[in-house]
Amino acid sequence: MKNRFEGLLSIACALLLAGLLLAPAPAYAKKLNVITSTTDMAALAQEVGGDKISVESIAKGYQDPHFVEAKPSFLLKLRNADLLISVGLQLEIGWLPPLITQSGNPRIQPGAGGYLDASQFAQILDIPTGPVSRAMGDVHPLGNPHYWLDPDNGRRLARGIAGKLAEMDPADQAYFQQRLQDFEKRLADAEKRWESGMAPFRGRKIVTYHNSWPNFARHFGLNVAGFVEPRPGIPPSPGHTVELISMMKRENVKVLIMEPYFDSKTPNSIGAATGAKVLILTPSVGGEKEITDYFKLFDYDIGLLTQAFRATQ
Numbered sequence: 001m002k003n004r005f006e007g008l009l010s011i012a013c014a015l016l017l018a019g020l021l022l023a024p025a026p027a028y029a030k031k032l033n034v035i036t037s038t039t040d041m042a043a044l045a046q047e048v049g050g051d052k053i054s055v056e057s058i059a060k061g062y063q064d065p066h067f068v069e070a071k072p073s074f075l076l077k078l079r080n081a082d083l084l085i086s087v088g089l090q091l092e093i094g095w096l097p098p099l100i101t102q103s104g105n106p107r108i109q110p111g112a113g114g115y116l117d118a119s120q121f122a123q124i125l126d127i128p129t130g131p132v133s134r135a136m137g138d139v140h141p142l143g144n145p146h147y148w149l150d151p152d153n154g155r156r157l158a159r160g161i162a163g164k165l166a167e168m169d170p171a172d173q174a175y176f177q178q179r180l181q182d183f184e185k186r187l188a189d190a191e192k193r194w195e196s197g198m199a200p201f202r203g204r205k206i207v208t209y210h211n212s213w214p215n216f217a218r219h220f221g222l223n224v225a226g227f228v229e230p231r232p233g234i235p236p237s238p239g240h241t242v243e244l245i246s247m248m249k250r251e252n253v254k255v256l257i258m259e260p261y262f263d264s265k266t267p268n269s270i271g272a273a274t275g276a277k278v279l280i281l282t283p284s285v286g287g288e289k290e291i292t293d294y295f296k297l298f299d300y301d302i303g304l305l306t307q308a309f310r311a312t313q
């Protein structure tokens, strides 16, 4: 039985092989295999790469990108990747470096041609000026890695990624350039829409759970007055929460933003004590089912945010 099955299997393999040899080279054979650490990088790569690349993110959009559980399937994806795009600035320091090493794929090791740290293209905020110590919490010592939440950085990232794709696949350079131009045009139109939606709320104060929104706040003229975390990456403490509540009352902060993957217990009690609206915004593409691309990410977050601002005038 086993032998017969193996016999059939080898016939099937031979047929498959013959088919591959005889058939004209399929279009997908040329596709660059791109793996990204997060969905936002995948969304931007997809915008400029179109059907000349296949792209997949390791982290899901609803996961905390600081903490992603390494799965064996990730190793297989990384082993076959031509290009790995990471957010960088140590966002993925807890999980990505060991995966890259263990993948054994020389193309995507840091410093190799298939490793792209996208932070080099972005405008980076919160770069510490003094020495960084453990007492400051789980602070990102190279600057804030949540930079994709400024659409101007989205444009810079798309340009950088398009350049990298053209370098790896020079035959399709014109295609990537065309895709980039189209993306930039659609982004410029969307930015007008987003900015006019947010314009009435310039200067509004918000509190955020983690320091994930400085680029977003800067772009849209919001004022981040404080954080639910006492220090980055450190869970809420009663003492800090009491201080935060009195600051929010004093400063009249009426909107608190948290990511879907944090515990809502403390934000909800802060909301109850201050009358602030607790808003769950997703920082990443794929954080909600309908957020299928970079544009829908801003559409979704800005939609909820402007609604909350209007309700708390």
Ligand SMILES: [Zn+2]
Residues within 6 Å of the ligand: 066, 140, 145, 146, 210, 211, 212
């Ligand atoms: Zn962070």
